Amino acid sequence: MWHAFSGDFSEIEEDKRQQLxxxxxxxxxxxxxxxxQIIEQLNLIxxxxxxxxxAIDLLVDYYGELEWAPTHExxxxxxxxxxxxxxxxVIR
Structure with a gap:
């Protein structure tokens, strides 16, 4: 699994930088x-x-339920x- 971030990579602890x-x-x-719009863009990509x-409506609703989490997460x-x-x- 990957970790998401938004901002400066140098702010990530050095021992964790080797992770994905x-x-x-x-x-x-x-x-x-x-x-x-971001979900539709990710759908396209x-x-x-x-x-x-x-499915997009479900993802939008789920995104809204995560209001406690940072946007990048x-x-x-x-x-x-x-x-x-x-x-x-199927696409892959």
């Missing part, structure tokens, strides 16, 4: 202003835009869910 990290800095502003509207969870979907598996 995904930089979501460019996605954070979009996700904070319009979560549906990860599945070739084949997630159903119902919320995006990371959405990426994980999309990559766990049958649509992603």
């Amino acid at each position: 990290w995904i930089d979501l800095t460019e996605y954070v502003p979009l996700a904070e202003s319009d979560p549906r 990860l599945t070739g835009d084949i997630l159903t509207t119902d 919320r995006i990371s969870n959405i990426i994980f869910l999309i990559m766990s979907s049958p649509q992603y598996s």
